[in-house]
Amino acid sequence: xxxxxxxxxxxxxxxxxxxxxxxxxxxxxxxxxxxxxxxxxxxxxxxxxxxxxxxxxxxxxxxxxxxxxxxxxxxxxxxxxxxxxxxxxxxxxxxxxxxxxxxxxxxxxxxxxxxxxxxxxxxxxxxxxxxxxxxxxxxxxxxxxxxxxxxxxxxxxxxxxxxxxxxxxxxxxxxxxxxxxxxxxxxxxxxxxxxxxxxxxxxxxxxxxxxxxxxxxxxxxxxxxxxxxxxxxxxxxxxxxxxxxxxxxxxxxx
Amino acid sequence: xxxxxxxxxxxxxxxxxxxxxxxxxxxxxxxxxxxxxxxxxxxxxxxxxxxxxxxxxxxxxxxxxxxxxxxxxxxxxxxxxxxxxxxxxxxxxxxxxxxxxxxxxxxxxxxxxxxxxxxxxxxxxxxxxxxxxxxxxxxxxxxxxxxxxxxxxxxxxxxxxxxxxxxxxxxxxxxxxxxxxxxxxxxxxxxxxxxxxxxxxxxxxxxxxxxxxxxxxxxxxxxxxxxxxxxxxxxxxxxxxxxxxxxxxxxxxxxxxxxxxxxxxxxxxxxxxxxxxxxxxxxxxxxxxxxxxxxxxxxxxxxxxxxxxxxxxxxxxxxxxxxxxxxxxxxxxxxxxxxxxxxxxxxxxxxxxxxxxxxxxxxxxxxxxxxxxxxxxxxxxxxxxxxxxxxxxxxxxxxxxxxxxxxxxxxxx
Numbered sequence: 001x002x003x004x005x006x007x008x009x010x011x012x013x014x015x016x017x018x019x020x021x022x023x024x025x026x027x028x029x030x031x032x033x034x035x036x037x038x039x040x041x042x043x044x045x046x047x048x049x050x051x052x053x054x055x056x057x058x059x060x061x062x063x064x065x066x067x068x069x070x071x072x073x074x075x076x077x078x079x080x081x082x083x084x085x086x087x088x089x090x091x092x093x094x095x096x097x098x099x100x101x102x103x104x105x106x107x108x109x110x111x112x113x114x115x116x117x118x119x120x121x122x123x124x125x126x127x128x129x130x131x132x133x134x135x136x137x138x139x140x141x142x143x144x145x146x147x148x149x150x151x152x153x154x155x156x157x158x159x160x161x162x163x164x165x166x167x168x169x170x171x172x173x174x175x176x177x178x179x180x181x182x183x184x185x186x187x188x189x190x191x192x193x194x195x196x197x198x199x200x201x202x203x204x205x206x207x208x209x210x211x212x213x214x215x216x217x218x219x220x221x222x223x224x225x226x227x228x229x230x231x232x233x234x235x236x237x238x239x240x241x242x243x244x245x246x247x248x249x250x251x252x253x254x
Numbered sequence: 255x256x257x258x259x260x261x262x263x264x265x266x267x268x269x270x271x272x273x274x275x276x277x278x279x280x281x282x283x284x285x286x287x288x289x290x291x292x293x294x295x296x297x298x299x300x301x302x303x304x305x306x307x308x309x310x311x312x313x314x315x316x317x318x319x320x321x322x323x324x325x326x327x328x329x330x331x332x333x334x335x336x337x338x339x340x341x342x343x344x345x346x347x348x349x350x351x352x353x354x355x356x357x358x359x360x361x362x363x364x365x366x367x368x369x370x371x372x373x374x375x376x377x378x379x380x381x382x383x384x385x386x387x388x389x390x391x392x393x394x395x396x397x398x399x400x401x402x403x404x405x406x407x408x409x410x411x412x413x414x415x416x417x418x419x420x421x422x423x424x425x426x427x428x429x430x431x432x433x434x435x436x437x438x439x440x441x442x443x444x445x446x447x448x449x450x451x452x453x454x455x456x457x458x459x460x461x462x463x464x465x466x467x468x469x470x471x472x473x474x475x476x477x478x479x480x481x482x483x484x485x486x487x488x489x490x491x492x493x494x495x496x497x498x499x500x501x502x503x504x505x506x507x508x509x510x511x512x513x514x515x516x517x518x519x520x521x522x523x524x525x526x527x528x529x530x531x532x533x534x535x536x537x538x539x540x541x542x543x544x545x546x547x548x549x550x551x552x553x554x555x556x557x558x559x560x561x562x563x564x565x566x567x568x569x570x571x572x573x574x575x576x577x578x579x580x581x582x583x584x585x586x587x588x589x590x591x592x593x594x595x596x597x598x599x600x601x602x603x604x605x606x607x608x609x610x611x612x613x614x615x616x617x618x619x620x621x622x623x624x625x626x627x628x629x630x631x632x633x634x635x636x637x638x639x640x641x642x643x644x645x646x647x648x649x650x651x652x653x654x655x656x657x658x659x660x661x662x663x664x665x666x667x
Contacts, residue, residue, distance in 0.1 A: 048624050051616065076626035088621040092639025101635065102625040109626070141639075158625065 001026050001197050002047075002067070002166055007058035008222075009046050016042040018222030019058070024166065027194040031208055032201050033233060034219035035241040040201045041085065043219070044170045048082045049075055063165065076102075077109035079165030083155040083172050090142040095154060096124065098142055099161050106162060127160040131187040149180035156187040167191075167198045173207040185210030205233040220248050255293050262317030263289065266383070266415060269322060273385060278368040285372055285382035292375045304559045304591045305530040307475065310499050315445045315473060321412035322346070328406050331355070333437050335652070339399040345406045347416025347446070348385035357399045363389040365421075370451070376475045376503075380449040384419035391423045392430050400431040400650065405448075407472070409440030420450045424458035424486075431649050434464040438472060443498075446474040454486035456510070461489040461649050465657065468497030470525065476502045484510030484539075491648050493657050494521040494529045495664065504533040508570075511539045519548035520644040520657075522664055523556035530559035537570040537600075546577040549644050551637055551665075553584040560592040564607065568599040577607040582614055582640060634665040641665075 007020040016039045024030055034040050046053050047060065049072035060067040067075060090098070104114040115123065128135065131153040143151050152172055159167055169188070173181055188198065188211055200211060208216070208230060216233045218226040220241070225248050226232065236244075267286055274282055294311055295302035326345065330353050334341045340362060341355040349364055356362050365387040372378040392398045407414050424430045438444060454460045460480075468474065474497060480488050494500050506515045521529040535544045544564065552558045560579045581590045594607040614633060622632035641661050648654045 050620055072620060072623040073626050073628050076624055082624050088618050090618045090636060092642060093635055098635065101631065102627050105628060106626040162625065
């Protein structure tokens with residue numbers, strides 16, 4: 001589905017990604033873990049086309065398309081979705097209004113007809129249950145005055161509405177209490193299919209108690225330095241990141 | 255004032271003199287003398303620092319070349335809103351009772367005499383030159399329909415100098431709703447110097463909504479002065495979209511307890527449009543309230559100026575006064591000057607003021623785009639949401655829609 005090769009990126013002249021290689025196939029869940037400042041969020045930003053990042057080397061092929069050539073909205077229409085670490089508050093724009101616009105632009109891109117108001121509402125109702133989100137919340141200004149949990153649930157709700165091929169969840173567990181975490185994880189799990197894939201970016205392995213990854217990667221200093229299965233996450237939980245830092249730094253000095 | 259301008263203004267006056275009632279000629283002449291002994295404001299005048307009317311007029315308007323045309327191919331009625339109410343026509347600055355469609359005869363009067371006081375050069379200019387004054391007056395137990403005022407200007411044959419003059423009186427326990435719109439044709443410059451005085455008496459309410467979507471050769475000064483008695487309510491909504499110069503002076507004088515004043519504005523400007531809103535609220539009695547919110551989106555080489563003054567006099571205890579001016583600057587060439595001013599002499603009051611000037615929120619834009627919404631549409635969504643907050647207080651649903659359409663047309667294209 002997505003093939004990232006030797007990806008290098010910098011922001012304001014500072015090198016952040018220093019050769020990322022990652023292959024994600026349909027049906028897979030990949031977790032990317034790593035200490036603060038290792039480049040996790042930068043990877044999410046680069047994959048979704050946020051301004052300010054300069055790609056200095058490497059390639060990203062998504063469904064046979066060169067992803068890096070596409071604008072943010074084109075990537076979304078191709079099926080990439082980012083659940084934000086800090087969802088943005090937009091006063092005056094309601095979630096339903098904005099989602100209708102987004103969904104119809106995605107549908108137009110796929111050559112499908114716009115959804116009429118009735119079918120749209122039907123869809124909203126069916127997806128609302130998934131993350132236990134209240135309708136009144138959806139008619140309010142996007143994320144404005146939402147609690148941390150409500151914001152994250154709204155992200156997963158949007159994901160459910162837009163049905164992306166590849167979802168990137170950037171620290172979706174941060175700031176969530178255990179109940180909210182369970183709701184969000186349930187939402188993600190029930191959206192999982194053999195045709196779509198997810199990349200979970202997380203600092204703690206807590207989220208992985210609820211969403212079972214097929215692969216766990218450790219990102220350190222702009223590179224994936226270790227790949228394993230769920231047990232790697234548990235090992236990290238136990239030992240912290242220091243042993244990886246030591247090991248990796250010592251490699252460099254040799 | 256420069257001799258050429260003095261001569262120009264004098265010529266216009268002499269040409270019009272025959273139209274003026276002889277009984278008020280002396281008053282007009284004293285107003286004229288006031289004008290000629292002063293200068294149009296300049297960069298040196300604090301109140302006009304960013305709107306140097308003198309330079310703007312010198313560059314764009316010549317009194318000597320103005321014409322006084324009574325004929326036009328305008329079909330006024332074509333522009334009337336399809337609604338019950340009073341449809342009042344002004345042509346080139348003077349009120350046209352016979353072209354108007356009046357529902358409440360008893361409320362609309364024409365006054366030819368000139369006896370109004372004047373405080374500054376534009377005031378005086380209007381008092382010297384206005385041909386007639388429209389007086390809108392509503393009494394208790396009389397349910398008036400809305401007043402739609404249309405200002406038509408025809409500058410196909412030459413420059414137009416228009417001086418509309420309106421007096422509005424809401425007697426106790428009445429409610430008046432007014433909507434103003436301007437329609438012009440022709441390409442010669444038009445200089446509009448409008449003077450509107452409002453008196454909201456005890457327990458009355460007056461609501462004025464203005465749409466300012468002028469051609470680029472229209473230069474307008476608008477002096478709106480409001481006096482409010484005890485327990486009265488005044489609402490002003492002003493929406494500016496285009497014009498060579500739009501200067502709105504709004505002065506509210508609260509002269510009794512429990513007065514309420516609301517001021518809402520939106521300017522959405524591009525090209526070389528220049529919009530300047532100056533407002534002043536004077537709280538003189540206890541338990542008063544004022545709320546002001548002006549929003550602006552400024553693009554290309556447009557220029558926006560805002561100055562809001564709130565005075566809370568020593569007697570005006572328990573006053574609540576709020577003021578906010580929020581701007582989004584979309585271009586490197588655009589300029590925004592904003593200045594809130596709060597002067598408080600009372601000690602038991604609740605007041606706040608603030609202004610912001612910012613760019614479009616890039617983070618919000620990215621968020622919307624990351625969901626598949628195209629860049630321009632995402633921009634429009636954010637800006638429309640920002641603008642629409644200023645529409646909440648319009649009493650006419652159809653005007654809300656009309657302005658909403660204007661905003662969308664401008665932002666989505």
